[in-house]
Amino acid sequence: MATVVTGIQAGNSWAVTEIQWWHAMGGVNGERVNKIASDFNATQNEYKVVPVYKGNYTETMTAAIAAFRAHKQPHIVQVFEVGTATMMAARGAVYPVEQMMRDAGEKFDKSGFLPAVISYYQTPEGELLSMPFNSSTPVLWYNKDAFKKAGIAEPPRTWPEMETASQKLLDAGYKCGFSFGWQSWVMVENFSAWHNLPMGTRENGFAGLDTEFTFNNKHVKRVMADVGRWQQSRIFQYGGRRGDSLPMFTNGECGMWLNSSAYYGGIKKQAKFEFGQAMLPYYPDIIDSPQNSIIGGATLWVLKGHPKGDYKGVAKFMSYLSSPDVQAWWHQETGYVPITTAAYELSRKQGFYEKNPGTDTAIKQLSLNTPTPNSRGLRFGNYVQVRDIINEEMEAIWNGTKTASQAMDDAVARGNKLLRKFEKANR
Amino acid sequence: MIKRTHFKPSILPYLLVAPQVLITLVFFIWPASQAVYQSMLVEDPFGLKTEFVWFENFVQLFGDDIYFNSFLRTIVFSSLVAALSLSIALILAAMADHVVRGTTVYRTLLIWPYAVAPAVAGALWMFLFDPTLGIVSYMLHGIGYDWNYRLNGNQAMALIVLAASWKQISYNFLFFLAGMQAIPRSLIEAAAIDGAGPARRFWTIIFPLISPTTFFLLVMNIVYAFFDTFGIVHAVTKGGPAKATEILVYKVYNDGFIGLDLGGSAAQSVILMVIVIGLTVIQFRYIERKVEY
Numbered sequence: 001m002a003t004v005v006t007g008i009q010a011g012n013s014w015a016v017t018e019i020q021w022w023h024a025m026g027g028v029n030g031e032r033v034n035k036i037a038s039d040f041n042a043t044q045n046e047y048k049v050v051p052v053y054k055g056n057y058t059e060t061m062t063a064a065i066a067a068f069r070a071h072k073q074p075h076i077v078q079v080f081e082v083g084t085a086t087m088m089a090a091r092g093a094v095y096p097v098e099q100m101m102r103d104a105g106e107k108f109d110k111s112g113f114l115p116a117v118i119s120y121y122q123t124p125e126g127e128l129l130s131m132p133f134n135s136s137t138p139v140l141w142y143n144k145d146a147f148k149k150a151g152i153a154e155p156p157r158t159w160p161e162m163e164t165a166s167q168k169l170l171d172a173g174y175k176c177g178f179s180f181g182w183q184s185w186v187m188v189e190n191f192s193a194w195h196n197l198p199m200g201t202r203e204n205g206f207a208g209l210d211t212e213f214t215f216n217n218k219h220v221k222r223v224m225a226d227v228g229r230w231q232q233s234r235i236f237q238y239g240g241r242r243g244d245s246l247p248m249f250t251n252g253e254c255g256m257w258l259n260s261s262a263y264y265g266g267i268k269k270q271a272k273f274e275f276g277q278a279m280l281p282y283y284p285d286i287i288d289s290p291q292n293s294i295i296g297g298a299t300l301w302v303l304k305g306h307p308k309g310d311y312k313g314v315a316k317f318m319s320y321l322s323s324p325d326v327q328a329w330w331h332q333e334t335g336y337v338p339i340t341t342a343a344y345e346l347s348r349k350q351g352f353y354e355k356n357p358g359t360d361t362a363i364k365q366l367s368l369n370t371p372t373p374n375s376r377g378l379r380f381g382n383y384v385q386v387r388d389i390i391n392e393e394m395e396a397i398w399n400g401t402k403t404a405s406q407a408m409d410d411a412v413a414r415g416n417k418l419l420r421k422f423e424k425a426n427r
Numbered sequence: 428m429i430k431r432t433h434f435k436p437s438i439l440p441y442l443l444v445a446p447q448v449l450i451t452l453v454f455f456i457w458p459a460s461q462a463v464y465q466s467m468l469v470e471d472p473f474g475l476k477t478e479f480v481w482f483e484n485f486v487q488l489f490g491d492d493i494y495f496n497s498f499l500r501t502i503v504f505s506s507l508v509a510a511l512s513l514s515i516a517l518i519l520a521a522m523a524d525h526v527v528r529g530t531t532v533y534r535t536l537l538i539w540p541y542a543v544a545p546a547v548a549g550a551l552w553m554f555l556f557d558p559t560l561g562i563v564s565y566m567l568h569g570i571g572y573d574w575n576y577r578l579n580g581n582q583a584m585a586l587i588v589l590a591a592s593w594k595q596i597s598y599n600f601l602f603f604l605a606g607m608q609a610i611p612r613s614l615i616e617a618a619a620i621d622g623a624g625p626a627r628r629f630w631t632i633i634f635p636l637i638s639p640t641t642f643f644l645l646v647m648n649i650v651y652a653f654f655d656t657f658g659i660v661h662a663v664t665k666g667g668p669a670k671a672t673e674i675l676v677y678k679v680y681n682d683g684f685i686g687l688d689l690g691g692s693a694a695q696s697v698i699l700m701v702i703v704i705g706l707t708v709i710q711f712r713y714i715e716r717k718v719e720y
Contacts (some may be wrong), residue, residue, distance in 0.1 A: 251559075391669055393669070401669070423469060426476065
């Protein structure tokens with residue numbers, strides 16, 4: 001009897017089309033991804049989405065590329081925003097999402113997405129290439145209890161105010177004023193967009209491959225020099241390239257932390273104090289009021305090379321994934337930005353922002369102004385490597401081996417070499 | 428008169444060496460030639476567009492300060508690892524050689540680290556020395572030492588040297604101990620009767636007699652430091668801060684698998700291959716002759 005039952009089940013599962021989804025969401029977010037997949041699987045019995053955790057963003061992307069070369073690629077792969085240019089250039093490997101939705105006859109309304117999110121992933125002609133999923137933007141996290149103890153009334157709005165607030169924190173006995181993570185993204189890429197400064201020529205790479213970096217301007221050099229000085233005086237404490245410095249904030253060493261809004265879930269779980277989110281600081285003498293910040297996080301890319309029927313299921317899943325319910329839930333659980341206006345509205349209607357003040361900081365920051373060519377995003381080739389270069393040069397400033405000016409000039413020179421290499425390989 | 432034996436031409440000897448030749452072809456010559464071929468390509472990551480550029484990747488490497496620095500760093504790193512792990516292992520072995528009671532316990536404890544996978548060893552050291560979480564850094568901060576290997580390149584280098592040496596000490600220890608135990612006791616006893624103290628006995632008798640072992644270990648340690656420490660670097664520093672710990676093998680990985688510059692990475696691995704071949708030739712041709720067996 002038992003064998004008969006399993007036989008029937010096995011027979012059933014053969015009829016189901018499996019859709020492989022490779023992603024980089026570890027820990028709690030990984031469980032949330034699994035929930036989205038299993039909820040989708042429960043809505044119908046034709047397709048089965050199988051989420052596979054492939055390591056961090058870099059590892060996931062390189063795994064998918066290696067798999068593609070071996071003709072074993074997944075249907076969907078989550079790629080972080082700096083991989084966009086690499087994926088875009090791979091025309092033969094990528095199935096543009098908008099076209100896929102059309103081919104599969106799935107209804108798809110592009111205008112419902114947030115402009116700041118969607119513009120990052122469009123071709124110059126306006127075609128959407130990948131499906132936005134988890135987008136975030138850096139915010140200023142602050143420790144409300146520490147602020148109270150140090151007598152700071154308001155979270156700082158400008159960099160000079162950051163310095164004063166940090167000094168007060170040090171005076172109140174805290175080990176450091178602030179720290180940050182994902183430093184190239186926060187302190188160079190977003191700093192530039194926030195002050196409406198270009199990172200490079202050709203509209204930050206959106207307008208062509210013959211682009212060059214220009215972020216070694218005096219404003220970026222100034223913030224680098226300031227932070228370098230603050231590292232010496234303990235106002236700033238460096239703690240690693242990605243999220244490594246999170247414990248410095250959650251265990252109360254540093255009163256402020258500049259990093260992705262998507263750390264919301266993690267901070268909520270670990271911090272034993274009241275915390276808040278505020279907008280990124282700016283220099284009032286560079287710009288009167290900030291422009292808008294740019295996104296990070298990842299989108300879902302569809303890879304070619306599977307039977308046509310599979311893509312019907314992929315399209316169905318994409319529709320489900322971007323539905324207001326799923327997106328609002330994902331946004332509220334993780335701190336990622338709601339990628340559609342409908343999800344934002346739904347969260348508001350549910351009273352999420354009233355119950356959790358400050359959680360809409362990210363979305364407000366992203367839609368503060370209409371994006372300019374400087375604040376739309378970045379699309380530079382080999383940017384995964386370039387980001388490492390920027391990180392290295394920044395570390396050289398923090399540990400005092402290079403001046404801010406020298407380090408940024410070197411970063412631009414090294415980065416431009418990689419841009420030329422990319423241009424050559426993708427001509 | 429020279430006697431010569433003549434064999435009839437036969438296919439048998441060829442058949443007998445065939446499996447070995449086949450294995451060498453499949454597992455060495457073929458992948459190596461693939462690497463050489465790929466080192467002359469400029470490719471996009473997906474392999475959709477490929478251009479043959481002859482030696483351009485190599486030319487770029489040789490004109491690159493970063494590659495040159497990585498080279499120097501690897502030499503510093505491997506000499507430090509070899510020196511540290513050899514000398515500590517030698518001291519431990521000399522001491523273990525004298526132990527009368529509980530020998531097996533000491534030996535087991537000393538050999539243990541070798542069973543630990545490099546990545547695990549790396550994680551272990553990373554957790555001990557993590558600037559914010561590690562217990563050792565807590566103690567270092569306690570005595571007023573500013574420990575932060577995420578920022579300080581020399582500290583990061585010291586940490587991976589320590590971690591890499593720690594793992595290799597066991598291996599060296601085993602060979603040193605075996606070498607010492609193979610020395611006839613009567614030799615050492617005779618020296619003792621002649622009035623030579625322990626230090627003199629060690630330097631004039633024991634050390635020269637284990638020189639073949641030392642030579643062998645030197646080669647093995649350099650090869651280990653060059654190629655086998657990837658897991659440790661990856662787990663502890665990922666080559667940072669500011670490339671302070673990016674040794675050659677790690678650069679191959681970083682450029683190839685993270686940066687997706689497959690041609691440049693292949694060129695680097697070809698250079699590494701040439702280094703290994705060179706090292707082997709030099710050592711076995713010139714240095715080995717100077718070693719007493």
